[in-house]
Amino acid sequence: MFLTRTNIFTFFLILTAIFTGCKQSSTPTSEQIVVAIPADVERINPLYSFSVNEANISELLFLSLVKHSWDANTGDMKTEPMLATDWEWNSDSSSITLTLRNNVLWSDGAPVTLDDVIFSFDVYSDPSVESYLYGSFDCFPADNNNHIIAEKTFEKLSDTKLKINFIAGSSPSLFAIDFPIIPKHVFEKIPRKDIATAKASFEPITNGPFTFEKWERNQAIILKENPKSFLHKEGSVKRIIFKVIPDYNSRLTQLKNNEVDIVEYLKPEDAAEIKKSGSLTVTSLKGREYDYLGWNNIDGERYKKNKSIAPNKFFGSAKVRQALSMAVNRNEVISGYLRGYGELANSPISPIFANAVNPGLKPYSFDLAKAKSLLSEEGWTDKNRDGILEKNGKNFSFTLTISSNNPRRIFAATLFKNTLKELGIEMNIEQLELGMLIDKINSKSADAWMASWSIPVPLDLKFSWYSDLAATPMNFPSYQNKELDALVDKLDTKISLQQKNEIYKTIENILYRDQPVTFLYWVDNVIAYNRKIKNVEVTPLGAIHHCWLWQY
Amino acid sequence: MKPARLLLSFVKRAASSVLILFLTVSFLFVLIRIAPGDPAQKYLSPRLDSSLIIKIKSSFHLDKPLYDQYFSFIKNASAGDLGISYKYHRPVKEVIFETLPFTIFFSLTAFILQFIGGLLLALLALRNYKKFWDKFLSGGSLFLYAVPTFVSGMFFVYLFSVQLKIFPSSGIKTIGISEENVVILFLDYLHHLFLPVLILSLAGLPVYFKYFRESLEENQHKLFTLYLRANGVSERRIIFQHLIPNSLNAIIAYAGVELGILFSGALITEVIFSLPGMGRLAVNAISERDYPLIIGCTLTAGILVILSNLLADLVRMKIDKRLIKGLLH
Numbered sequence: 001m002f003l004t005r006t007n008i009f010t011f012f013l014i015l016t017a018i019f020t021g022c023k024q025s026s027t028p029t030s031e032q033i034v035v036a037i038p039a040d041v042e043r044i045n046p047l048y049s050f051s052v053n054e055a056n057i058s059e060l061l062f063l064s065l066v067k068h069s070w071d072a073n074t075g076d077m078k079t080e081p082m083l084a085t086d087w088e089w090n091s092d093s094s095s096i097t098l099t100l101r102n103n104v105l106w107s108d109g110a111p112v113t114l115d116d117v118i119f120s121f122d123v124y125s126d127p128s129v130e131s132y133l134y135g136s137f138d139c140f141p142a143d144n145n146n147h148i149i150a151e152k153t154f155e156k157l158s159d160t161k162l163k164i165n166f167i168a169g170s171s172p173s174l175f176a177i178d179f180p181i182i183p184k185h186v187f188e189k190i191p192r193k194d195i196a197t198a199k200a201s202f203e204p205i206t207n208g209p210f211t212f213e214k215w216e217r218n219q220a221i222i223l224k225e226n227p228k229s230f231l232h233k234e235g236s237v238k239r240i241i242f243k244v245i246p247d248y249n250s251r252l253t254q255l256k257n258n259e260v261d262i263v264e265y266l267k268p269e270d271a272a273e274i275k276k277s278g279s280l281t282v283t284s285l286k287g288r289e290y291d292y293l294g295w296n297n298i299d300g301e302r303y304k305k306n307k308s309i310a311p312n313k314f315f316g317s318a319k320v321r322q323a324l325s326m327a328v329n330r331n332e333v334i335s336g337y338l339r340g341y342g343e344l345a346n347s348p349i350s351p352i353f354a355n356a357v358n359p360g361l362k363p364y365s366f367d368l369a370k371a372k373s374l375l376s377e378e379g380w381t382d383k384n385r386d387g388i389l390e391k392n393g394k395n396f397s398f399t400l401t402i403s404s405n406n407p408r409r410i411f412a413a414t415l416f417k418n419t420l421k422e423l424g425i426e427m428n429i430e431q432l433e434l435g436m437l438i439d440k441i442n443s444k445s446a447d448a449w450m451a452s453w454s455i456p457v458p459l460d461l462k463f464s465w466y467s468d469l470a471a472t473p474m475n476f477p478s479y480q481n482k483e484l485d486a487l488v489d490k491l492d493t494k495i496s497l498q499q500k501n502e503i504y505k506t507i508e509n510i511l512y513r514d515q516p517v518t519f520l521y522w523v524d525n526v527i528a529y530n531r532k533i534k535n536v537e538v539t540p541l542g543a544i545h546h547c548w549l550w551q552y
Numbered sequence: 553m554k555p556a557r558l559l560l561s562f563v564k565r566a567a568s569s570v571l572i573l574f575l576t577v578s579f580l581f582v583l584i585r586i587a588p589g590d591p592a593q594k595y596l597s598p599r600l601d602s603s604l605i606i607k608i609k610s611s612f613h614l615d616k617p618l619y620d621q622y623f624s625f626i627k628n629a630s631a632g633d634l635g636i637s638y639k640y641h642r643p644v645k646e647v648i649f650e651t652l653p654f655t656i657f658f659s660l661t662a663f664i665l666q667f668i669g670g671l672l673l674a675l676l677a678l679r680n681y682k683k684f685w686d687k688f689l690s691g692g693s694l695f696l697y698a699v700p701t702f703v704s705g706m707f708f709v710y711l712f713s714v715q716l717k718i719f720p721s722s723g724i725k726t727i728g729i730s731e732e733n734v735v736i737l738f739l740d741y742l743h744h745l746f747l748p749v750l751i752l753s754l755a756g757l758p759v760y761f762k763y764f765r766e767s768l769e770e771n772q773h774k775l776f777t778l779y780l781r782a783n784g785v786s787e788r789r790i791i792f793q794h795l796i797p798n799s800l801n802a803i804i805a806y807a808g809v810e811l812g813i814l815f816s817g818a819l820i821t822e823v824i825f826s827l828p829g830m831g832r833l834a835v836n837a838i839s840e841r842d843y844p845l846i847i848g849c850t851l852t853a854g855i856l857v858i859l860s861n862l863l864a865d866l867v868r869m870k871i872d873k874r875l876i877k878g879l880l881h
Contacts, residue, residue, distance in 0.1 A: 034727075039836075042639055042640065042641060043641055050594065050595065050597075050600070127607065130607055130608060130611065132599070132600060132604075134600075134603070134604045134607065135601030135603050136601050196641055197636060197641045197642060201641065202642075213728070214728060216725075216727065218651075218828035218832070218833075219723055219724060219725075219727065219826070220728070222727065222728050239728075241727055241728070243723075243727065244826060245722055245826045246823050246826060246832065247823045247824055247826070249706060249824075250709070250721065250722055250823075250824055250825070250826060253706075253709060253710070253713070254721055254722065256714070257713065257714050257717075259720075259721060259722075433589075433839070434839070435588065435589030435590070435593060435839065435841060436588040438589075438593050438596065439588040439590060439593070442593075442596065453598070454598065455598065456598045456599055460598065463598045463602070464598065471602070472602070473596065473605075474596065474598065474602065
């Protein structure tokens with residue numbers, strides 16, 4: 001008989017012997033840094049750096065021609081050499097001549113050459129590759145599919161000197177050439193369509209300050225220092241491990257337990273307790289993400305039916321939207337939920353862009369009386385005294401859709417619902433799974449929603465505020481303003497930085513006035529890291545950024 | 553003649569299983585495509601050109617009519633090709649085979665512990681029938697059953713990983729451990745999996761305890777037990793050769809279903825301990841609308857449920873010959 005007492009006893013005895021014999025071995029050694037990430041990456045190939053973590057890992061493994069650092073004084077970025085040691089623009093900025101660093105090697109020993117550079121531009125812009133830069137090489141001579149024509153674009157002046165020609169009249173910048181260079185000798189052997197699923201996308205050949213050691217799927221990505229890299233310094237981090245920990249509480253426990261060294265996106269309520277720990281530093285990254293209340297400016301049903309535009313019955317009028325912005329007490333969320341890790345937002349132009357932001361704008365204050373009068377000017381009054389405003393017999397009653405797994409938005413929505421009720425507006429809250437929420441917003445089916453935008457650096461407004469709805473799918477509120485379009489278009493022309501900043505201020509005024517959405521608050525990314533890491537630089541560009549500068 | 557009929561009944565069963573799997577997968581194929589959400593949604597980002605989504609949708613063949621997608625899926629699937637996962641960018645089969653061994657090992661260990669643990673505790677309870685240990689175990693098992701896994705999980709992590717520092721709080725093995733020494737690697741796996749297996753076993757243990765206790769209690773009072781006792785058969789023989797085999801029938805049917813469920817993944821335990829199991833794989837596939845992987849996970853879970861039930865039936869037949877007779881009539 002299998003289940004005898006002796007057998008069972010022996011089984012448990014063996015188990016106990018094994019476990020007591022084991023010592024805990026997962027504590028990180030002092031020479032490695034463990035970064036907690038909530039989800040595994042999809043690929044380790046810079047062509048497909050779709051997520052922030054993929055971009056962070058790419059940055060450590062692959063060098064770009066130049067690198068950009070944040071300059072807090074100007075609220076802008078400064079360019080520094082990487083693979084290119086220097087560069088020179090011609091007189092009308094229609095071409096640039098770069099000098100390539102000549103002592104850089106790929107991790108398989110092959111030298112990094114200008115052929116790799118030219119090949120990279122070709123592959124990134126190739127439509128069949130579907131890279132993350134697909135469709136963004138506007139300034140380069142390209143065919144109808146936006147695929148760069150190498151013969152027209154590049155002139156090899158010597159083994160290390162390369163001239164890049166841009167389209168006449170375009171306004172190129174160094175951002176256009178800031179992306180990781182990939183090895184030609186590896187990728188040229190793979191048909192372009194197959195790069196996305198090729199082995200080279202999972203076991204990369206690299207040229208950066210770190211090399212790829214191992215990827216334990218859904219567990220960890222391990223990178224080790226590259227002593228041959230020109231960025232390598234004595235005392236820099238030997239290994240960086242990106243550890244996949246999907247559960248927030250587990251990330252927190254492991255941080256306190258010194259099993260991981262950096263955790264991002266802490267809940268503000270946990271920051272105070274973590275601060276008390278002697279071994280951890282809490283800091284925050286400001287101004288990259290804002291929450292907003294989205295108002296569908298147009299009649300979504302009608303647009304879906306025949307693409308025609310009619311104002312939304314509730315939110316079509318700027319005055320109503322202004323009133324709504326006055327009727328939500330944003331400060332209460334900042335103090336009650338964000339606990340100071342946030343600030344009021346006026347527009348999509350973040351305060352981090354010190355020279356572009358308009359310092360004169362004062363946030364809409366919480367003022368129910370003024371909101372009421374604005375609504376009554378628009379015809380929304382409570383004639384039948386049932387406590388709900390109405391216009392043409394229609395009650396001001398709508399549904400706010402939010403994502404079901406975001407406690408911050410659930411907190412805020414509940415709060416806003418109550419103040420709106422005081423004003424005579426009935427707001428129902430609908431919680432949806434994220435994918436369903438995006439679907440609803442994207443298809444213009446939602447009347448009102450709460451979501452957030454993570455803003456791109458450098459500043460870009462065209463993707464979400466341009467009137468052409470077919471060409472701007474991320475203009476979720478369907479806000480349309482010709483004046484704003486003209487200004488946004490002007491930003492793409494050759495103008496000085498000062499002129500650009502003036503345009504940004506004008507744009508900000510317009511958006512502030514029209515309140516296409518109610519800009520709520522800039523939400524900080526609260527970050528905690530172990531004090532053993534020195535030189536951590538938390539800038540708007542990220543916390544896991546330029547990690548080769550980290551030291552013990 | 554008899555073996556032929558037995559074989560026939562198994563062929564019938566296999567055919568109906570295949571039909572069930574086919575219908576499930578077909579239904580799911582259509583359902584996930586008409587449900588809200590879109591696999592290309594994640595490419596909707598300020599960093600990316602808006603035309604990329606259209607391009608990616610077309611490479612996923614999502615721009616084709618539903619029936620086109622379905623027929624090419626059926627054609628490929630019947631040749632064993634479940635497609636490429638949208639998230640992992642590798643064949644679905646490869647992704648699943650990478651996850652499955654862990655899940656099978658993990659669930660099977662927990663299952664065995666639940667089963668044996670439940671039986672042993674039931675025996676202990678019956679030996680102290682209606683005395684302290686019996687009452688304590690009955691009350692305790694109810695308590696254990698009522699505690700959700702995420703609570704017990706966090707508690708054990710706090711106790712064993714944070715305070716006592718005996719067991720690691722997450723992962724399947726030490727990150728970057730050398731794979732050369734198989735013994736150390738194996739011990740490292742066991743060390744990491746101790747807490748998760750314990751949590752998962754504790755969740756199911758009370759059920760087996762209750763089943764065993766009640767079933768054993770019932771048989772203990774039956775006439776055949778009295779007869780055996782009167783004939784002076786030893787208590788040990790009565791328990792192991794008569795009481796347990798007679799109690800197993802209903803429990804094994806339940807265990808077959810339970811094992812199938814365990815095989816489809818233990819999501820909460822996997823998330824708390826960051827384990828790469830089928831539960832996490834399937835849920836992530838759903839939230840990211842990774843259609844080929846959703847189908848792959850469902851198909852795998854379906855096959856495992858069917859196999860576990862088949863296994864349970866075989867075990868029951870081995871124990872109780874009357875079932876085979878029933879099948880033949």
